[in-house]
Structures are given as C-alpha cells and as structure tokens.
Amino acid sequence: MELGLSLGEPDAGRAGLELGLGLGVGDAGRGEDGGRGSGAAGAGARWWAAPVAEPEPAVRLSLLSSLGLQWPPASSDCGGRSSEAPARGFDVNRAPSSAAASASAFAALEDEEEEDPGAGALSSSSPNDSAGSFPLDLGRRARAEGAAARAGGERSSSRASDEDEGASAARKKLRLSKEQSAFLEESFKEHSTLNPETSTYCIATSFLTDVGEPKQKAALAKQLNLRPRQVEVWFQNRRARTKLKQTEVDCEYLKRCCEALTEENRRLHKEIAELRALKSAPPFYMHLPATTLSMCPSCERVASNPTSAASTSAPASSAPPGTAASVTTANSNSVAAAPARGEPLPSSFAALFAATRSFPLGSQPRPPAPASNCL
C-alpha cells in the first residue's frame, strides 16, 4: 500500500514534493531477521525499511516530524524477532526467583505424578479449577494432560503430538488457567518466538536437565504441565493477536498521518496560488531578485536578504503601517490584486510574509521565534 501525496505542480518543470508512506503488507519480514520472517514485525518494521526502489527522500521523515507525528507510534509494541525483547525484568534465559522457586515445586509435582500418574484426570470437568498455588497445582486436568503427553513421549513433530490422542476425538478446547497464561505471557514478553536452542534458563536452573529436550517450548510445557503443542499454539495465537492489535494501531496512525498531510497539502496549494497571484502582479515586483527572499530556519519566516533589502529599504521605510507593506499572507489575496498605480507599494516580499505562518496542525507546537534572526 502506498499513500501518495503530491504537493506542488504536476508539471515536470517545477519541483513537486512527493510524499509517500511506504506501507509494506505481506510477507515482508522474511529475510530481515536472518531467519524466518517475523510477520508481526513484517507489518511494522517493514515500514521502517520502506523497501521501495528509489532512495527515500529525507523529506519523509522530516515532514512526519514536522507534522508533529512520530513514527512508529509510541504505543508500538510489536512482537517479532526484529523488534522483540524489550528491556523487561523477566528473562526466560535467566533464572527468575519465581521460576527458581517453581523448580522445586515442579520436582514435587513430578514426584506426585510418578506415584499416581493418572491422579485426578477425570475428577474435574473444568479446566480452570486451578485451585492452589502456581505452578504446583495448575489444574488437575492440565496436569493429567501433561502427564499423558510425557507418558506418550515427545514427538519429534509438534503436530504429531496430538495425533496420539486420536484424530477422531472431538477437539476439546481447554482454557488455560490464569497462572499458565501469566507465565506464558511473561515468556512472550521476553521472546515472542520460542527459542529452539538450548535454554540457558533450563541449564541455569537445571531442573529440566534430564528432560532430554532442553528447548524453551519443552521447558515451558513441562513447567506449565501443558503439551508442547499447546505452548506452540499459544505462542502462535499470541503473535497473531499482537500483530492484529499492532495493525490496528498502525492503521489509526496512518489515518491521522493522511489527514495531517492532506491538510498540509491544502495549505501549500493555497500558498502556491497566492504566490502565483503575486507573480502575475505588475512588473514592479518582477525585477526584485529572487535572492531577496530567504527563510529563517528557526521561525520559518521569510526574511529579506540584507544586501538586497538594503538596496530596497528606502521605499519600505516610507511605507507606513497598515499599508500594503505590512500585509501578511493572511490577507494576501487582497495583496494579489494589482494595486493601482500611484499607490504605496511594498518594497519587498519580505513584508508580505512577515507574519508567522499558520500551521493547521494543532499537534505541532512551534518554538518561539528567536528575535535576532527574524523580522
């Protein structure tokens, strides 16, 4: 998707300002993170990359900033490998205190299951009856399922892990307990994807060293008494939700961007029309050199060139306030009308643009104009 805003003249002779918001949609993330694509980042990070053929004009960023808008939105919390791993306190690759505490709890759980592997498997119909402290008791059903998964042995394929339960069996949806969701959420904050490598967290805590599959997925599944497939599905769904939310945020931001740029475009068109009207004024204005005008970079007022202004300052000094010399762009339409010969005329364009430009974008605060460089 490409939002294009053309500012200025359509003809090639004039310098038109082409604004584009490159919005990559699709399989954008692949290849950028050196591995498989992070689709969540694909919608967000791709916008940064803006992989268009032509080099990105600097005006894009500067204009966005000049519009008082930041990109990406500050609320951007996009998952994905390229943008993931914000500085959080929780690190699954380290041993948090709670996890360390849970290690011993898990050991106790293991002992309990070894004594009675099927304990309580059918005693509860609700998957949410996780009464008790996490993770020692994450719900009997979940525990039973975890035990069943371990009893059946880990499949090399995560998809196959469910096949042993019988494909004909009705798909039973279970609700993860709050504790399980919270723990998975913490893991997701750290890494939106499951780390296939050996988890240093597991090694550090060494409570899963005998698992034989020291991966994050297996570790989480083991700790939460879920099947690895469940952990995998949860992460997939969580990434999808994150991406969806991020897409909504980005869409809203782009909408505001488009509105702001449209307004800026309208304003610039108006200025162009006013300048054209001035250009078609009597020849008196025409022999003013173009270098007469200069823009104050700090306050964006148009100032007259000192040398040029000096040569033309004499008539200006004779122009009293309230005459055409003090007219600003606010009423430049009236200025555009050719003054009758003999009327006092402005000495330069500087007076015409002496007033501070009005920016319709209310979100953009303007710094106060330094008095030294301004008219």
Added chain:
DNA sequence: CGCGACGGACCTTTTACGTCA
C-alpha cells in the same frame, strides 16, 4: 558444490468452544 528430501518453526486462515452481556 548443487540438489532434493526432510524436519522444524512460523504465518495465515479457519473452526469451534467458552464466557459474558
């Protein structure tokens, strides 16, 4: 070194279930 098979991880879409107003 190039190539195809394979496994693993991920993404997107869809389905189905549980909850709640």
Added chain:
DNA sequence: TGTGACGTAAAAGGTCCGTCG
C-alpha cells in the same frame, strides 16, 4: 433462558530455512 459478540484454543495448509545424504 436464548442469543450474539467476543476471546481464544486448536487445527489445517502453506512457506521458509537449515541440515543431511
């Protein structure tokens, strides 16, 4: 009590990448 909206677990199909023979 029935119902629709919503959240979410789960599955299916596809893609990509690394590994191996």
